[in-house]
Amino acid sequence: MKLSKKSEYGLRALLELTLVHGKATLQRHDIAARQRIPVEFLEQILLTLKRAGLISSRRGVNGGYILIKQPNEITLGQVIRILDGPLAPIGCVSKTAYQKCSDCPYANKARCPVQQVMGTVRDAIAGILDHYSLADFAADHPKS
Amino acid sequence: MKLSKKSEYGLRALLELTLVHGKATLQRHDIAARQRIPVEFLEQILLTLKRAGLISSRRGVNGGYILIKQPNEITLGQVIRILDGPLAPIGCVSKTAYQKCSDCPYANKARCPVQQVMGTVRDAIAGILDHYSLADFAADHPKS
DNA sequence: ACTGTTGTTGATAAGATCACTTTACTTTAT
DNA sequence: ATAAAGTAAAGTGATCTTATCAACAACAGT
Known part of the structure; x- marks a missing residue:
């Protein structure tokens, strides 16, 4: 039930971009330094x-990254899915990327006890992460 | 946020043992066959x-595995932790195995936004899995 | 005591994933 | 033109997952 470093770093990077949203761009080494992420x-x-359309970048001198969506339009759930x-803890209860478990001995979905519990876990996780936006995230951030 | 096959198989195996609890022992190939798990x-x-003390085994002819705790005393959370x-999605919000994130730029725990959200996710997951026992699990099982 | 069945242990390994690192290329402002 | 900055792909070592295999130990029933 682990979150990867990739997602964690991604969330931290987007947090920094949210904090300067509308005010400035950030270069990769700025983000890396502020959040201690390997560049x-x-x-x-x-x-x-x-590629997923959340940010855009500008090359050359004074380049950098910016958010291209509003912070309240991006949820943590979206970011982690990307x-x-x-x-979902197992593929057969995912709503965004369902895949049936080939080896499951229960032909009928409704009959598998594992699936039932994990379904509720999925809903709980998604319920939190899909209703928590980058804007909320930034609001929790201590003012520098 | 994935559950490993190991945990999934473990839960399925314990489910089979719960279904025959007090009535019979099950041999490994029985469990493997019923739940399609590689022996x-x-x-x-x-x-x-x-080793964790949830089951015990008996060798020789007519041997097999049995639960040595009551099904309502074993929660799915315990099994998955074993x-x-x-x-917890990240180590710094685990209650049973806390470890501080060495690379986190926020010295004070309360100030890290990632930690705050993931803390609520952890509580949600644990809230479900620590209150769901093998007995509940078996109750969801279709009668053979 | 023997025999067949079962459990225990340890070694091994393909494949995937993680967390980067390296290298080379492209674009932009001045 | 050139230096600063981002783009992109490939490679790497470590660890994890998901097993497989073989050898050995223990036990029950005859």
Whole structure:
């Protein structure tokens, strides 16, 4: 039930971008320094987030990264799904990326006890992470 | 946020043992066949559960495995912690196996926004899995 | 005591994932 | 033109997952 470093770093990076949203751009090494993330790994993460349409970048002198959505439009759930895949503990209870468990001895979905519990766990996790936006996230942040 | 196969198989195996609890013992190949688990992997899992004191085994002809606790005394949370480690998404919010994040830029725990959200996620997951016992689990099972 | 069944242990290994690192290329402002 | 900055792909070592295999130990029933 672990969150990967990738997602954690991604969330921290987006937090920094949210804090300067509308005011400035941030370069990768700024983000890396403020959140103590290895720069090269961060690059990979930012690239993924860019492909997903959450941020955009500008090259050259005075370049950097910016959010291209409003902070209250991006939920932590979305970010984690982009970086880590589905929130569900097992594939057969994922709503965004369902896949049936080939080896499950219960032909009918409703009959599998594991699936039932994990379904409620999924709903609990998604209920929190899909209703928590970057804006909420930044609001929890101590003022520098 | 994934549950490992190990935990999933472990839960399925314990489910079978719960279904025959007080009535019979089950041999490893019985459990493996009923839940379609590779026998050798299952053995490893059963051994871990045995060391943790949830089950015991008997050798020789007519041997097998049995639960040595009452099904309502074993929660799914306990089982997953034994097989997969802490339920918390990140180490710094685990209550059973806390470890501080060395690289976190926020010296004070209360100030880290990631930690705050993940703390609520942990509580939600634990709230479900620590209040759901093998007995509840078996009650959801379709009668053969 | 023997025999067959079962449990225990340890070694091994393919494959995936994680957390980066390296290298090379492209774009932009001046 | 050039230096600063971002883009992109490939590679790497460590660890984890998911097993598989073989050898050995223990036990029950005859």
